[in-house]
Amino acid sequence: MRIVMLRRNASWLDAARDALSSSGVEPQVVDTPNEALQAARGGAGALVVDAESTSLVEAAALVRGSEGTENLPLLVVVRDPLREPLERSFRLGIDDYLVESAIHQLCDRAVALSKGDPWTGVRAPAGRLVLADEDRGRRQLVARILRGWGFDLAFATNFDELAEQLRKDPVPRVVLAASDLPPDGASGALPKLRGIRPGVELPWVLLADADRLPEVQDVARAYGPASVFDRSGPPENIIFLVNDLLQARAVDARRSARLLHGGPVSFWADGSPETFWAYAYNINRTGLYVRTLVPPPLGTLLHVWFRPPFGEGLVAADAQVMWRKEYGSKTGPLYPPGIGIQFVRVPVADAAGLAAGYEALLAEHDRAGAAAANPVADRSLTTRLRTR
Numbered sequence: 001m002r003i004v005m006l007r008r009n010a011s012w013l014d015a016a017r018d019a020l021s022s023s024g025v026e027p028q029v030v031d032t033p034n035e036a037l038q039a040a041r042g043g044a045g046a047l048v049v050d051a052e053s054t055s056l057v058e059a060a061a062l063v064r065g066s067e068g069t070e071n072l073p074l075l076v077v078v079r080d081p082l083r084e085p086l087e088r089s090f091r092l093g094i095d096d097y098l099v100e101s102a103i104h105q106l107c108d109r110a111v112a113l114s115k116g117d118p119w120t121g122v123r124a125p126a127g128r129l130v131l132a133d134e135d136r137g138r139r140q141l142v143a144r145i146l147r148g149w150g151f152d153l154a155f156a157t158n159f160d161e162l163a164e165q166l167r168k169d170p171v172p173r174v175v176l177a178a179s180d181l182p183p184d185g186a187s188g189a190l191p192k193l194r195g196i197r198p199g200v201e202l203p204w205v206l207l208a209d210a211d212r213l214p215e216v217q218d219v220a221r222a223y224g225p226a227s228v229f230d231r232s233g234p235p236e237n238i239i240f241l242v243n244d245l246l247q248a249r250a251v252d253a254r255r256s257a258r259l260l261h262g263g264p265v266s267f268w269a270d271g272s273p274e275t276f277w278a279y280a281y282n283i284n285r286t287g288l289y290v291r292t293l294v295p296p297p298l299g300t301l302l303h304v305w306f307r308p309p310f311g312e313g314l315v316a317a318d319a320q321v322m323w324r325k326e327y328g329s330k331t332g333p334l335y336p337p338g339i340g341i342q343f344v345r346v347p348v349a350d351a352a353g354l355a356a357g358y359e360a361l362l363a364e365h366d367r368a369g370a371a372a373a374n375p376v377a378d379r380s381l382t383t384r385l386r387t388r
Contacts, residue, residue, distance in 0.1 A: 001045040001114045002026040003106065006036050006059055008050035012077055012103045016048070019104040023111075033059040037066060045113050046073040048106065051089055051097065060092040073113055073293065073327060077103065081264040081277050082307075082314075090262065090279065095327070095336065096293040099277050105294075108274075112294045113327055119297055122271045126150035126299050127173035127320065129242070132162040132181055133207060138231070142176065142207070145235050146242070150299070158182045159189050166196045170301070170318060171344055174242050176229075179208040179216045186216065190223045203245035205229050205238065256285040259361050263307035265290050266314075269300050280306055281335060285358055288319070291338035295324040302341060308357035315350035317343045 003020055005013060007029050017027040028044070030036050033055050040047055040063055047063060049056050056076065063069045074094045078084045081099060089097065098105055108118040126149055133139050134157045143153050154172070156162035159181060166172070175193075179186045186206050194202070204226040208216040213230060220226035227241040261283040267290070268275045278292035288306065296302065300321045305314045319341035327337040346354060 001110055002028055002039075002043065003110055004028045004030060004036055004039040004044040004047045006033070006047065006049045006053065006055060007031050008053040008055070009077070009100075012050075012100045016077075016103045016106050019107050020110065023107040025107065025110045033062050037062045037069065040069045040072050041066070044072065045110060046075055048075045048077065048098075051076040051078045051084060051086075056089070057092060060094070064093045073109075075106075075109065075293075081266075086264060086279060087262050096291070097277065097279070102274070102277075105274065105276065108276075109293050115326075118294050119269075119272070119300075122269050122297070122300065126152075127301075128152045128154065128170055129174050129176060130154045130156060130162065130165045130172045131176045132156035132158075132165075133176075133178040134158060134182055135178070138178070138207070141235050142238055145238055149239055151242075159184065159192075162189070163193060163196060166193060166202075169345060171197060171200055172202065173344075174203045174205060174245055176205040176207060176238075176242075179206045179212060179219070179228075187219045190219065194223065201225065203227075205241050205245065207231060256358075257362060257365070258282045258284045258289070259309075259358075259365050261309050261361060265304060265306040267296075267302045267304045267319075269296050269302055278338070281338060283309065283358060283361070285355070287322070287340060287342040289335060289338060289340050291336045293327050293337055295326060295337060295339045296321050298322070298324055301344070304341065308354045309361035310357050311353060315354050316347060317350065317354075318345040319343050 003025055005016060005027060007013060013029065020027040028039055030039050036047055036059050049059050060074060063072055063074060076089050076094050076097045077100055078097050079100050086097060096109065111118040129146060129151045131139055131142060131153055139155060146153060154165045156165050162177060177186060181189055206216050206220055206226060207229045208231065210230055210232040213228060216228050220228050225245055227245055229238050229241055259282060261280050263280045265278045265280050266275055276294060278290045281289040281291045298321055302319050304317045304319050308315050321339050322342045323340045325335060325337050
């Protein structure tokens with residue numbers, strides 16, 4: 001692959017050229033937007049321009065307006081993503097940006113654009129599950145199946161141990177509990193356990209013997225989202241139930257409106273030493289779509305910092321990658337390359353700021369929709385305001 005760089009800043013340019021060369025990627029440095037266009041037409045993998053370059057606007061217009069290069073990945077290099085007007089660069093049609101102090105990450109972009117995996121070696125666990133059953137043999141049988149699908153398991157043998165596990169972070173994605181869990185069984189335990197994580201809806205799988213299925217299904221219906229696993233069936237069936245609950249949970253999390261929202265986002269994954277900068281594309285109450293050319297694997301747990309709607313500072317969250325879209329993918333929603341993440345833990349103070357920002361954004365969206373639906377009333381209001 002060949003990466004074209006429009007000359008402007010010798011400090012990052014030399015570092016980028018060295019990093020690319022050492023990774024087996026061919027760097028090509030050009031001096032003018034027209035030279036960048038000609039190099040791009042020669043089969044470049046991407047064009048990189050300094051965000052402060054006076055040539056950025058011309059280079060973007062030439063590349064985006066020329067047949068054969070209109071879809072060429074265009075990246076800019078910035079000094080401080082929290083202070084620089086990134087929205088201006090994205091309006092020009094860029095696909096991603098790099099922070100000058102981490103210019104070596106250009107290699108990760110090159111790997112991703114060549115359909116390689118820049119996340120090699122980063123483990124993407126399926127998440128944490130809690131399995132509560134006093135019978136050691138039954139725990140081992142179920143645990144073997146779940147571990148095979150990448151889940152991390154915590155165990156409990158009674159109500160008190162299960163309550164202790166539910167208080168620990170990260171929040172389990174699903175709780176699997178024996179219907180006869182000591183001392184009072186599922187019907188006695190669930191009402192008490194559901195209050196341990198206020199505001200968090202935990203999916204449950206209740207493990208039951210065949211002769212107790214109708215009774216346990218009644219309990220599950222009263223405390224949904226929940227499913228019942230028939231112990232007399234094949235052990236592998238439990239994966240179907242877990243996956244079904246997780247899919248339903250992801251759909252439920254998207255029920256609040258997704259609203260366009262731009263702003264800098266930083267994230268790092270468990271097991272990765274690198275912090276990546278990206279850009280928000282849309283947001284809802286429980287998640288964020290982040291545009292990036294290096295989308296982490298599905299299921300990856302990310303530590304995220306981002307600017308909420310109408311916010312000045314950053315809020316923190318732990319989030320999980322629920323779906324991803326690579327550059328050039330024709331499937332899925334018509335979004336730019338990136339990841340859809342679902343929040344799994346947000347500190348209390350940050351949650352308040354995030355909720356307030358989202359509600360303000362939603363109110364603005366509703367006002368704009370109402371004005372578009374009634375333009376006469378909107379013009380009348382504008383007239384009244386102008387005459388005051």
